[in-house]
Structures are given as structure tokens and as C-alpha cells.
């Protein structure tokens with residue numbers, strides 16, 4: 001069985017077993033410190049309910065590590081309900097001082113089949129009223145990035161930064177196709193980035209690449225090398241900012257199946273540190289490392305003694321764009337052995353095992 005058939009099969013089962021959630025249950029928000037283009041500030045994160053990522057629902061099965069579709073209501077949520085949910089979530093926070101608002105839709109904000117155009121426009125108009133909102137950040141697959149859609153969005157938000165985040169995951173088309181089931185190539189990604197670059201003449205528009213650390217069937221050493229190469233590629237093609245997403249095992253994914261079989265482990269936090277060191281020394285654009293899931297059973301790990309300390313150091317390094325100061329821990333030798341072992345024996349997991 002190939003990667004796509006396996007993904008389709010697992011996705012079908014997980015959708016069948018899903019508890020149907022109401023739009024309200026599928027929405028959430030939180031607030032935290034963040035690094036804005038203008039320096040340290042705050043960010044409000046808002047998750048909106050949508051029918052789910054079109055790629056995951058298309059029959060392709062979606063990406064091998066992603067379970068977002070399981071958190072979605074599976075039906076299009078009416079514009080007025082979406083706008084209302086958005087406003088209520090936003091009203092929970094006092095917007096004072098420079099703030100970024102990050103809108104997550106478990107898919108593509110720019111796809112009208114996921115977020116109706118009326119809701120998209122109203123949400124942007126709402127945000128435009130807040131002087132202290134400096135950045136509006138949305139996510140989209142590259143196929144929904146068009147000059148027309150971006151102009152429509154930017155025309156509604158006067159002088160704020162509009163950032164489109166795209167899940168590149170890896171700059172290797174082989175990895176995207178055979179280990180992630182991403183459904184687009186570097187060529188598609190560059191087409192979207194070039195549209196954003198052209199529009200910079202008229203708008204404060206930016207792009208961000210999400211890079212996934214350690215896809216399935218990838219050794220510890222290859223995961224480090226691929227993450228660093230993908231960051232360098234992103235900068236070279238004109239991406240403005242990078243966000244690394246180290247693997248965490250989500251329910252109902254191919255990744256989870258392999259993990260249960262003992263054929264996959266999330267990356268070591270030592271590997272994450274290595275990636276940060278290498279990218280800070282080789283690229284200039286801002287780089288953020290997501291630390292969610294660190295130290296949990298399903299997330300990146302070192303050992304109980306150092307997980308938390310390193311997580312805090314990485315959060316600090318995100319805000320300062322510094323290299324975290326390393327301290328020694330006994331678990332490092334086990335990580336080094338893993339990296340050396342993975343160098344000697346390339347991953348050869350059989351998907352049909």
C-alpha cells in the first residue's frame with residue numbers, strides 16, 4: 001500500500017468515527033507574547049470553525065501528520081455565525097500595544113469553500129478598526145493565493161501587515177510527495193510567493209513558510225538537514241518569515257499509526273536546538289520555533305530533567321532571535337547515538353508492515 005492509499009484509508013476511518021462538533025465547540029482563542037515584524041509584542045490566536053481543509057477532504061486523505069479535519073464541523077458555517085464567533089473571541093482581549101492577530105481555520109483562509117467571502121471580508125473589516133493591530137496573519141495552501149484575492153483582502157485593511165502563511169513543510173518535492181502527501185510542489189509554492197512579492201509594491205503584504213520537522217520515514221539526521229535546507233530555500237525564494245513545526249503525533253493520522261507500530265518517534269529537542277543554531281547562523285529572516293507538545297508523550301522530547309528548561313530557552317530565543325544557551329544533560333549521548341545510527345542506517349520502514 002502506498003502513502004496516499006494509506007492516508008486515504010486512515011482519513012476515511014477517522015472521519016467516520018468523528019464526534020460532530022458545533023461551530024462554537026470547534027472555535028478557540030488564546031493570547032501570548034510574540035515577535036512581530038516591528039519587535040516584541042502580543043498575539044491573539046483565533047481558531048475559526050470551518051468545514052475542514054479541502055485537501056484533506058478531497059479524497060487525497062490530506063497530509064500524513066495532520067488531524068485538523070477531525071476538529072472541524074464538516075459543514076460550511078454560515079457567514080453571520082462565523083463573524084459573530086470571531087467578534088466574540090476577539091472581544092475577550094483588550095487590544096492595547098502592538099498586536100498581531102493570527103487566524104487559524106484548520107485549512108485555507110483564502111479558499112471560499114472553507115471561509116465564505118462575506119465572512120472573510122467582514123473579519124478583515126473588523127480588524128481594520130483596531131489601531132493597535134499591526135499584523136493580520138492567515139494561512140492558505142498556495143493554490144488559493146491569487147492576485148485578485150490578495151488585493152481584495154489588502155484593500156480592506158489599509159496600513160496593516162497582511163501575512164499569508166503557507167505550509168511548505170519541506171523544500172524537497174520528494175519528501176512533500178512521498179512522506180507528507182502534501183499535494184503541491186515547490187513550483188506551486190514559488191508561484192504563490194512571487195504573487196505576494198509583486199504585490200509588495202502596493203501593499204504591506206508578507207509571506208511565511210511553515211516547515212515541518214521530522215516527517216514520517218525520516219531519520220533524525222535527515223530531519224535536521226531537511227529543516228535547515230528548507231529554511232535556506234525559503235529565504236532564497238523570498239519568504240519573509242519562517243515558522244518551524246516540530247512533529248507532534250495527532251490522532252487519526254498515518255504518523256500515529258507508524259508511531260503505534262514503533263516505526264516513528266517525534267524529534268529530539270536536541271535536534272531542534274541544532275536546527276535553531278544552524279538557521280540562525282545561515283539565514284537573516286525571522287525564524288520562530290513552535291514549542292507546543294514539547295516534553296509530552298506525543299511531542300518532541302529529551303528527558304524529564306531537561307525538557308522544560310530547553311522549552312523555556314527556545315521560547316525566549318523566539319522572542320530575541322538568539323541561539324539558546326546550551327547546558328549539558330546526560331540524555332545528550334543518547335541523542336548523539338540516534339543521529340549517528342540514523343546516519344548509518346537510512347530509514348526503511350515498510351508501510352504495509
Ligand code: SF4
Pocket residue numbers: 053054055056062063066067068106107141167182
Ligand atoms: S497540513 Fe494543511 S494542507 Fe495538509 S491536511 Fe492539514 S490543513 Fe490541509
Ligand SMILES: [Zn+2]
Pocket residue numbers: 302303304305306307329330331332
Ligand atoms: Zn536531558
